[in-house]
Amino acid sequence: MTSALKTEYLTINMGPQHPSTHGVIRFILKTDGEIIYECDPDVGYLHRGIEKIAESVTWQGFVPYTDRVDYVCAMNSNLSYCMAVEKLMGMETEIPKRAEYIRVIVSELNRISSHAVAIGAADMDMGAFTPFVHFLREREHINDLLEMACGARLTYNYICIGGVHNDLPPAFLSKTAEFLDHFEIVVEQINRLISYNQIFIKRFANVAVVPPKMAIDYNLVGPNLRGSGIKFDVRKDKPYSVYSDLDFDIPIGSGRAGTLGDCYDRYMVRVEEIRESIKIIRQCLKQIPAGETKAIVKSTIKPPKGHVYFRTETPRGDTGYFLYSDGKTSPTRLKIRTGSFTGMSIIPEIARGVFIADLVAIIGSLDIVAPELDR
Amino acid sequence: MDATLISIGLDPLTAKITSMVIISVIVLLAFVTIGGILTLVERRISGFMQSRLGPNRVGPQGALQWVADGVKLILKEDLIPEGADRKLFRIAPYFCLVGIFGTMVVFPWGKGVIVADLNVGLFYFISITALVVFGVLMAGWSSNNKWSLLGGMRAAAQIVSYEIPVGMSLLVPILISGTLSMGGIMASQGWLPWEWMVFKSPFAVLSFIIFFIGSLAEANRTPFDLPEAESELVSGYCTEYSGFRYAVFFLSEWANLFVLGGLTTSVFLGGGNLPGALEGFTILSVLVYLAKVAVVIFVVIWLRWTLPRFRIDQLMSLSWKYLLPGAFIAFLGQAAYMLLTQHTPIVQSIIAVLMFLVFVFVLIRFGLKVRVSINEQRIPVNSPASNVS
Amino acid sequence: MGAYFQNIKDGFTTAFEGMSISFATMFVRKETVQYPEVDISSNATIAEKYKGSLMGMPENYRGILDVDLSLCTACQICQKACPIDCIVIDNIKCDKTKLSDGDGSPVLNRFTQKEALKTRTVTRFDINAAKCMYCGLCEKACPTSAIRHTNQFEMNRESQEELILRFVSDDVKATAEKRASEIEAEAAAKKAAKAKKAQEEKAKEKGAEE
Numbered sequence: 001m002t003s004a005l006k007t008e009y010l011t012i013n014m015g016p017q018h019p020s021t022h023g024v025i026r027f028i029l030k031t032d033g034e035i036i037y038e039c040d041p042d043v044g045y046l047h048r049g050i051e052k053i054a055e056s057v058t059w060q061g062f063v064p065y066t067d068r069v070d071y072v073c074a075m076n077s078n079l080s081y082c083m084a085v086e087k088l089m090g091m092e093t094e095i096p097k098r099a100e101y102i103r104v105i106v107s108e109l110n111r112i113s114s115h116a117v118a119i120g121a122a123d124m125d126m127g128a129f130t131p132f133v134h135f136l137r138e139r140e141h142i143n144d145l146l147e148m149a150c151g152a153r154l155t156y157n158y159i160c161i162g163g164v165h166n167d168l169p170p171a172f173l174s175k176t177a178e179f180l181d182h183f184e185i186v187v188e189q190i191n192r193l194i195s196y197n198q199i200f201i202k203r204f205a206n207v208a209v210v211p212p213k214m215a216i217d218y219n220l221v222g223p224n225l226r227g228s229g230i231k232f233d234v235r236k237d238k239p240y241s242v243y244s245d246l247d248f249d250i251p252i253g254s255g256r257a258g259t260l261g262d263c264y265d266r267y268m269v270r271v272e273e274i275r276e277s278i279k280i281i282r283q284c285l286k287q288i289p290a291g292e293t294k295a296i297v298k299s300t301i302k303p304p305k306g307h308v309y310f311r312t313e314t315p316r317g318d319t320g321y322f323l324y325s326d327g328k329t330s331p332t333r334l335k336i337r338t339g340s341f342t343g344m345s346i347i348p349e350i351a352r353g354v355f356i357a358d359l360v361a362i363i364g365s366l367d368i369v370a371p372e373l374d375r
Numbered sequence: 376m377d378a379t380l381i382s383i384g385l386d387p388l389t390a391k392i393t394s395m396v397i398i399s400v401i402v403l404l405a406f407v408t409i410g411g412i413l414t415l416v417e418r419r420i421s422g423f424m425q426s427r428l429g430p431n432r433v434g435p436q437g438a439l440q441w442v443a444d445g446v447k448l449i450l451k452e453d454l455i456p457e458g459a460d461r462k463l464f465r466i467a468p469y470f471c472l473v474g475i476f477g478t479m480v481v482f483p484w485g486k487g488v489i490v491a492d493l494n495v496g497l498f499y500f501i502s503i504t505a506l507v508v509f510g511v512l513m514a515g516w517s518s519n520n521k522w523s524l525l526g527g528m529r530a531a532a533q534i535v536s537y538e539i540p541v542g543m544s545l546l547v548p549i550l551i552s553g554t555l556s557m558g559g560i561m562a563s564q565g566w567l568p569w570e571w572m573v574f575k576s577p578f579a580v581l582s583f584i585i586f587f588i589g590s591l592a593e594a595n596r597t598p599f600d601l602p603e604a605e606s607e608l609v610s611g612y613c614t615e616y617s618g619f620r621y622a623v624f625f626l627s628e629w630a631n632l633f634v635l636g637g638l639t640t641s642v643f644l645g646g647g648n649l650p651g652a653l654e655g656f657t658i659l660s661v662l663v664y665l666a667k668v669a670v671v672i673f674v675v676i677w678l679r680w681t682l683p684r685f686r687i688d689q690l691m692s693l694s695w696k697y698l699l700p701g702a703f704i705a706f707l708g709q710a711a712y713m714l715l716t717q718h719t720p721i722v723q724s725i726i727a728v729l730m731f732l733v734f735v736f737v738l739i740r741f742g743l744k745v746r747v748s749i750n751e752q753r754i755p756v757n758s759p760a761s762n763v764s
Numbered sequence: 765m766g767a768y769f770q771n772i773k774d775g776f777t778t779a780f781e782g783m784s785i786s787f788a789t790m791f792v793r794k795e796t797v798q799y800p801e802v803d804i805s806s807n808a809t810i811a812e813k814y815k816g817s818l819m820g821m822p823e824n825y826r827g828i829l830d831v832d833l834s835l836c837t838a839c840q841i842c843q844k845a846c847p848i849d850c851i852v853i854d855n856i857k858c859d860k861t862k863l864s865d866g867d868g869s870p871v872l873n874r875f876t877q878k879e880a881l882k883t884r885t886v887t888r889f890d891i892n893a894a895k896c897m898y899c900g901l902c903e904k905a906c907p908t909s910a911i912r913h914t915n916q917f918e919m920n921r922e923s924q925e926e927l928i929l930r931f932v933s934d935d936v937k938a939t940a941e942k943r944a945s946e947i948e949a950e951a952a953a954k955k956a957a958k959a960k961k962a963q964e965e966k967a968k969e970k971g972a973e974e
């Protein structure tokens with residue numbers, strides 16, 4: 001006998017203004033009660049046409065725009081773009097060593113703060129507000145340090161084509177060293193507060209499993225890829241700047257709390273990357289040489305005709321800048337490849353048959369940042 | 376009070392009604408004040424737990440913040456969404472209010488300070504709080520918002536499943552004290568910690584834990600705040616509410632916190648019992664009671680700002696797979712325990728003291744842990760020493 | 765069954781751990797900066813009332829822009845460096861030494877107290893603070909450090925129009941324009957005189973030839 005009751009799926013609109021979509025991301029959900037049957041991400045709410053803007057500003061003038069590509073890790077975006085232009089101009093070898101070290105220090109500091117926000121936001125989505133504030137408290141110290149270096153707290157525009165804009169203030173290195181000593185312990189404390197909490201683990205373990213093959217198929221990058229157990233990091237596999245001189249590990253997921261490639265693995269990869277970044281900065285503080293911080297670059301540069309694709313490892317993974325130059329004062333075409341976009345593309349696949357609450361965990365664990373997603 | 380009113384020349388019926396009205400107004404005002412102050416307390420405590428200060432601008436140390444918030448909420452426009460079930464939408468908050476307010480009737484504020492010491496007090500307590508679920512469900516349904524609906528549904532599922540372990544676990548104190556009246560339960564305990572219900576037997580501890588977790592869930596507190604899970608359901612069942620109606624929800628939520636603390640205190644933590652020598656000082660008794668309630672409330676707030684939230688299926692499995700069997704064990708175990716030790720009260724007391732010592736030991740362990748964490752956070756950052764390069 | 769009890773145990777111990785940390789935080793310094801009361805403009809001033817461990821504003825803070833017009837050579841490099849065109853500069857040929865500070869004395873360089881020697885002067889220097897993204901490119905490009913970031917960051921105005929910072933007042937503009945026209949007139953007079961002279965000479969030469 002067939003049931004006389006007819007049921008239908010409930011269509012729910014999640015976002016663009018939903019507390020857990022951090023920024024403006026929208027999902028159209030078809031659910032069966034609380035269980036998601038179909039999830040359709042709708043991107044583009046934060047599209048600002050940054051790639052198009054590049055075609056009308058000078059090569060140097062675009063650097064502040066890269067801050068806005070991903071405001072959670074502006075230094076890393078600066079770095080990607082500037083190194084791409086330097087490669088296009090064939091001046092990679094002219095960059096002073098001190099500038100290279102400063103670049104690595106500030107971008108690793110920024111990586112820590114970005115991961116702190118990512119982890120904290122994931123905690124907050126799980127209903128634990130306190131760890132989020134604790135992470136922000138620590139991030140505030142990083143903001144202070146970076147502000148000391150360049151005068152801005154969020155959109156730094158510190159790294160420039162040919163080096164960095166100005167040398168670090170004298171107290172920066174000692175303050176950074178002190179901060180790392182503090183942070184190393186406190187981050188472990190915050191982990192005890194939330195990351196090892198049984199409820200939290202249960203919320204993240206075995207949710208939204210991305211097997212290694214699927215991660216590659218969907219072109220995941222960065223911690224999301226490494227969370228699935230694939231050891232790939234641009235810093236190690238295609239070293240740029242001075243990363244080849246530094247000694248650090250690449251943490252990968254190992255199915256700590258359940259299945260390989262679940263939300264908890266992705267989350268823990270970030271936690272461990274913070275530790276690695278601390279290690280990197282410590283080495284840099286020891287090795288940083290004295291000297292110039294900027295190579296001589298003309299005020300209006302005209303890179304030779306040609307194109308270049310340069311990838312760096314930002315907190316959200318392998319970020320690539322494609323530049324096409326016609327020998328003019330501004331790029332003819334610029335394309336940015338970001339990690340959040342591929343992270344978003346996998347959501348419909350892994351968010352099938354999970355709870356609405358799990359979707360929130362998925363967004364948190366993939367660390368999707370809306371401005372980077374839409375550019 | 377009746378007598379006083381009669382003496383000034385009212386006939387008994389009018390006197391009765393007048394006194395009831397007066398008492399209700401007093402209790403309602405107390406209720407509003409408590410709810411309001413608790414919002415402030417919660418915000419300040421959560422601030423401190425997050426290295427913040429919390430609201431401290433309105434009045435000395437922010438003491439009047441709750442008044443300002445209340446005024447703001449009342450002055451706001453009362454919006455009713457299009458397509459809402461207007462009648463239900465309007466009435467829903469008051470169900471919550473009545474559900475919580477009704478408990479005040481059997482609230483033992485101290486020895487002998489109770490509006491009505493019903494002989495089925497505890498039973499009444501459990502039943503009247505069930506009204507809240509109607510309010511929440513109505514609010515969720517009538518808002519014509521899918522998030523609210525999900526919130527309402529979650530609330531219904533949650534409260535209904537947690538009533539069972541809570542009710543079951545309350546059977547243990549009832550077994551021990553042999554009465555359902557709140558005053559009676561309180562009177563069956565002493566003022567010393569090991570005379571409290573919670574330390575009366577190992578099974579009482581178990582039932583206390585189950586009761587506490589279960590009532591957290593009933594009061595929709597984190598880790599069980601699924602009905603209004605902010606990051607999932609926007610604001611759950613009260614998403615569409617604004618203005619006064621929202622204030623009522625808000626208030627009943629925090630008053631619920633007080634009710635939770637009050638019930639826990641009077642059933643498990645010795646209520647407002649005083650040492651024999653001080654018997655009769657009602658004010659002192661009330662103060663002792665309120666102090667205990669404050670501690671319980673602090674623990675609840677503290678839990679809220681520490682733990683993440685469960686998922687709906689985990690919530691259900693916690694209730695049915697963990698708490699319910701636990702409550703059964705506590706109940707049966709307690710019965711057996713009483714049977715075995717009923718002729719040897721000395722054994723009972725020794726076990727009680729032992730359990731209290733274990734508790735003290737746990738507290739000390741905890742204190743040591745806290746000290747470690749404090750020292751970790753005190754590691755300097757941006758100290759003057761680091762100013763030189 | 766083992767997992768069942770393990771779950772219970774882990775649930776309690778980890779919650780215990782977490783609670784100890786959130787409790788401990790209550791007794792450690794609060795990081796909130798009570799902003800209007802605490803002067804955050806430098807590390808020294810913030811230390812007066814604030815007990816936490818955050819820093820004040822650094823010296824190189826990139827706040828609202830300020831221009832020292834006595835230094836500005838009206839070269840417009842900053843205008844070209846700005847990626848979003850929020851600087852607008854008009855200039856005219858004008859000898860600044862002849863402009864006065866109002867009381868008759870010549871315009872002085874704010875930093876060196878020497879007379880400003882310029883041959884061009886700005887008649888309009890507008891920075892749209894609403895559009896500006898405080899990137900610092902203009903400051904870095906300026907050859908004379910005339911345009912600088914201050915550590916001001918509060919700028920509440922009623923309308924966007926009021927957020928356009930105009931550094932050249934109408935008076936100064938008028939004086940400069942007057943001066944410019946004077947210079948022009950002088951130059952024209954000179955030129956005319958020169959031409960006249962030349963003509964006269966030519967005429968003389970002609971006369972001599974004849």
Ligand code: SF4
Nearest residue numbers: 846896897899900902
């Ligand atoms: S700070 Fe940047 S945006 Fe602002 S005026 Fe200068 S160059 Fe333009």
Ligand code: SF4
Nearest residue numbers: 836837839840842906
């Ligand atoms: S770059 Fe400096 S000197 Fe040139 S116009 Fe701008 S402010 Fe004046």
